[in-house]
Amino acid sequence: MKAAIFKEHGGPETIQIATVPDPKPDAGDVIVQVKACALNHLDLWVLKGGPAYPVGLPHVLGADVSGVIEAVGKGVSDLKRGQRVVIAPGVSCFQCDRCKAGQDNLCETYSILGAKLWGGYAEKVKVPAVNVFPIPDSLPFEEAAAFPLTFLTAWHMLVTRGGLKRWHYVLVVGASSGVGTAAIQIAKLHGAFVLATATSDEKLQQARALGADAVVDSSKDSIAHVARAWTQKRGVDIVFEHVGPATWDQSVGSLAPGGRLITCGATTGPEVKLDLRYVFSRELAILGARMGTRAELHDILSLIAAKKLRAKIAKTFPLADVRAALEYMEQRRHFGKIVLIP
Ligand SMILES: [Zn+2]
Structure with missing residues (x-):
């Protein structure tokens, strides 16, 4: 698959489009074919590097992803190939005390998609099945990708x-x-x-x-x-x-x-x-406040699907123009979300 990777920390100029192996689903995982991935300032901080977001290199950014399920791993029974979905950006264990108390945003091993796991600046992404929410046909992929984190x-x-x-x-x-x-x-x-x-x-x-x-x-x-x-x-x-x-x-x-x-x-x-x-x-x-919980995202998705809330999109860029998209975000002249389309 094609992915926007970086092999060293720095600015948008360090990102390049490369061909990397397709992700394979482990038990409990889902492979999503990315249809849209929204940018966040978090991406620039991860790219720049620092103790707050240690990542292995090379790395792929992107927390806010929508797409279509391409494959499901063993043990995933509630999702199937071809479903339109949005991905919850917060990755939690759902086993620690905080998770059990419903505060999965305070999980001991909490991380954000693209800030530890490889994210959505790619044609495909692998995520835990518990992070995948089906979306209605009436919700465009760009709008689905633009809402979760914010x-x-x-x-x-x-x-x-x-x-x-x-x-x-x-x-x-x-x-x-x-x-x-x-x-x-x-x-x-x-x-x-x-x-x-x-x-x-x-x-x-x-x-x-x-x-x-x-x-x-x-x-x-x-x-x-x-x-x-x-x-x-x-x-x-x-x-x-x-x-x-x-x-x-x-x-x-x-x-x-x-x-x-x-x-x-x-x-x-x-x-x-x-x-x-x-x-x-x-x-x-x-x-x-650090992100939010899975239960909150569930409520928000209902309101997004009902068009009571709507992510404002400033501009879309093809994945190949990822550097221009990040530079556009850095300039802070936009209003709303910037979205990459693989
Ligand atoms: Zn936990």
């Missing part, structure tokens, strides 16, 4: 960690990202009020089109100032964070008493300052 993360942040309610005021920081576009839709689906931040008029307009009630250009205006004005000085109940130092003070400063800040990323750096007096006197909660 919608799962955003759902886990807002609904599970944030306890999202329909009367909540929600600040979505970095609305043009994949998780941001998912967060706006999930918050609106639950009836909450959404203030979205972005850094250009075009992106702000797209955030509004997705349902944001109000927007703020964070390159021009103070997010906290706008958030306070928007809530009649009250502040927001939930801040959806993944940017880090560049927006942190503004994000914390936007919270209402009892508010929750939930973060899933650190795009602009790993360290922030926090005034503890502010945290205890206002009873703020600072929460982390």
Whole structure:
């Protein structure tokens, strides 16, 4: 099969299209013929290399995959060749205490497809059968590939960690990202009020089109100032964070008493300052989120299939143009997901 592989860490220029042996299914595995694979910033971090994502080389990236089942391994009885499917990006053991407690995103051996196992930047991918979800014919492969990682993360942040309610005021920081576009839709689906931040008029307009009630250009205006004005000085109940130092003070400063800040990323750096007096006197909660659970993905897929939620696709590229696709993502000028088509 053809696959986009890299033999050394670096930038998009280190990736090349190569012919590699077809994957064979072990017991409990499924081979999926890839029809679409969405890009994530995670891919660039794995490609760059570092202690957080140790991978063997050569390696194939790609966490978000949809396709058609080509073969099933021994012991797989509920899936069959020819089925249209989407792949859950989180790989868990389903045997450890966390997994048994339904927190499979906190599994002792948790990994993400393409960040340990070979991923979907290829014509075929091998995954555990428990990671494979059938999808309806009405769901295009591009849209199926574009939703899992971002919608799962955003759902886990807002609904599970944030306890999202329909009367909540929600600040979505970095609305043009994949998780941001998912967060706006999930918050609106639950009836909450959404203030979205972005850094250009075009992106702000797209955030509004997705349902944001109000927007703020964070390159021009103070997010906290706008958030306070928007809530009649009250502040927001939930801040959806993944940017880090560049927006942190503004994000914390936007919270209402009892508010929750939930973060899933650190795009602009790993360290922030926090005034503890502010945290205890206002009873703020600072929460982390790592992907989400299999049960949450099941719920989200139902809503994607029913067209209640929809992954926004910025652009598709053929697999052969994988370098251009990654460079396009690096430039951060897009709104929504970038999808590779083998
Ligand atoms: Zn486990």
